Amino acid sequence: MSSTPTDFNVALVGAGFMGRAHSNAYRQVNAFFPELPYRVNRTVLVGRNPTTLAEQARILGWDSWSTDLDAVLRRPDIHAVDVTTSNNSHAEIAIKALEAGKIVLCEKPLAITVADARRMAEAARKAKLPTLIWHNYRRAPAATLAAQLIADGQLGEIRHVRAVYLQDWLLDDACPHLWRMSAEACGSGAHGDLNAHLIDMTRFLTGLEFAEVSALQTTFIPERRKPDGHGMGTVDVDDAFLFLARLSNGALASFEASRAAAGRKNHHRIEVNGTKGSIVWNFERMNELEFFSTDGELRSQGFRTIMCMHGAAHAYAGHYWPDGHVIGYEHTFTNALADFLAALHQGTPYRPDFADGVAAQEVLESAVASARTRQWVNVPHSQSFHGPTVTAAAAAVAGSTIGL
Ligand SMILES: NC(=O)c1ccc[n+]([C@@H]2O[C@H](COP(=O)([O-])OP(=O)(O)OC[C@H]3O[C@@H](n4cnc5c(N)ncnc54)[C@H](O)[C@@H]3O)[C@@H](O)[C@H]2O)c1
Structure with a gap:
């Protein structure tokens, strides 16, 4: 274990059901997997509604919030973008983020068409960046x-x-x-x-x-x-x-x-x-x-x-x-995230x-x-x-x- 964990700064897009589930995983992962060499930070919550976003960011423990995804993607301190929006926006957000050099974690189904899903996988291959799809039940x-x-x-x-x-x-x-x-x-x-x-x-x-x-x-x-x-x-x-x-x-x-x-x-x-x-x-x-x-x-x-x-x-x-x-539903997300970060550190592929x-x-x-x-x-x-x-x-x- 590294004595000085590296910051892993996340931008989360979407603050609904999955936004809450993933926020919990980001909050818990270092406490239950203390050997991880990353300190996971809930850096910015991205959404569309400025009247509710500040309160959602406060409740879910995010340091800041934004309605401007492009501005967030330009920030060099953001390492990963997590996509928890409705299915039709996964491709556009994920591809933009990959092109901006961000690691992308995305909810399922990956897209609404095979053509979009392939474009997303191709963008990841081109950017040589690791990706995760949240099929959490594997964990x-x-x-x-x-x-x-x-x-x-x-x-x-x-x-x-x-x-x-x-x-x-x-x-x-x-x-x-x-x-x-x-x-x-x-x-x-x-x-x-x-x-x-x-x-x-x-x-x-x-x-x-x-x-x-x-x-x-x-x-x-x-x-x-x-x-x-x-x-x-x-x-x-x-x-x-x-x-x-x-x-x-x-x-x-x-x-x-x-x-x-x-x-x-x-x-x-x-x-x-x-x-x-x-x-x-x-x-x-x-x-x-x-x-x-x-x-x-x-x-x-x-x-x-x-x-x-x-x-x-x-x-x-x-x-x-x-x-x-026993553990429950929310732990499957924490486990997936822990495995993803471990694989990232090892330089080994993460699945799925x-x-x-x-x-x-x-x-x-x-x-x-x-x-x-x-x-x-x-x-x-x-x-x-x-x-x-x-x-x-x-x-x-x-x-x-x-x-x-
Ligand atoms: N892995 C699982 O177990 C699981 C469970 C439920 C949902 N999902 C998936 O998660 C995704 C989201 O589902 P949910 O249940 O959280 O939906 P939800 O409706 O509860 O939340 C979606 C959020 O995304 C926001 N949003 C939509 N488009 C946006 C955009 N372009 N930019 C910014 N914000 C946007 C909405 O305002 C809302 O806050 C879906 O793809 C769904 O299939 C996965």
Whole structure:
């Protein structure tokens, strides 16, 4: 560990749900990962509304605020730009920031089209700057363990992935027309929002790519009251989106995203079946992993539940509390940030990066094309796959030489 940490000054664009979640990660990361050689500073909060921004900056702990992104990008003391705005602005902000020489961290989905996502990845390659896409669920200790078990061969050959991400907030007819219901602002609805995570998790856990997809989607409520109370807005994105996929090794996979599944608040569950075993991870019980193995005597085989909060055994766990004292949603962002900063210091690639965002976008867009044409669609691949990621924290737990 360096005795004098280097300042890592962040500009955060957007102060909504994700703006708050990321602000918390920037605030917490040095306290829980004290070995990091960077002192993370919440330097400037960037937004559009000067009447609310000062108060948001104060509440979220930012040193200053600005409505002028270009002026912020000209500041040499800003090292990184974090994009937490609506999906249609990710490409423009991220590319500008990369061209200004800033590291970029960006929310998912990377963009609203594959073409934009590729432009973003190309801008990063050209600028030779590291990037991060906030697929934070990879950084739950149990999800990391699942990836490790699969990479170790404990499931054998992968035959199935079965993934759902279900919410129910659109059942409420009174829910107003938000940017999340406009194709212009977000590209797609539950699909880009929720299936994006399932696609990334599938790639992370299995190390497999998507070969072809077949999809169907629907919008249950086509019009909603505008938030200003003046008239109705058209919902031109999906409320629910289902697709089937054949993965690159021939495995069969199914995906379901919905905002209209009564009783399901944030039900994000993925099951992987292989020739030697299975895993199940459910975000609502995010510190646990269900594991089945065909090893051992037949009569005592069965799914068992692993509590993934043992400091000496599980990624990230040792950074928080005594064994078994569980962590939550917000820690997945802190863990991702810690891994990103560790990789930055090591000069090693961080995953998932913009190339992974492109890969997810290619699956999303292929599925949209399939739903539209009612045909199977082959998924294009514009990047080579690098294999399952062993995160820095996971490697450290596994006793590798990674250290700061
Ligand atoms: N990783 C996750 O778990 C997760 C969860 C929710 C949302 N997201 C993603 O995060 C992004 C933001 O979602 P959210 O839920 O925080 O939305 P939100 O509506 O709560 O917040 C978005 C904020 O961005 C601001 N904004 C929009 N365009 C802007 C621009 N051009 N310049 C400056 N500010 C701008 C808005 O005023 C608002 O404050 C989306 O891409 C979404 O898909 C990710």
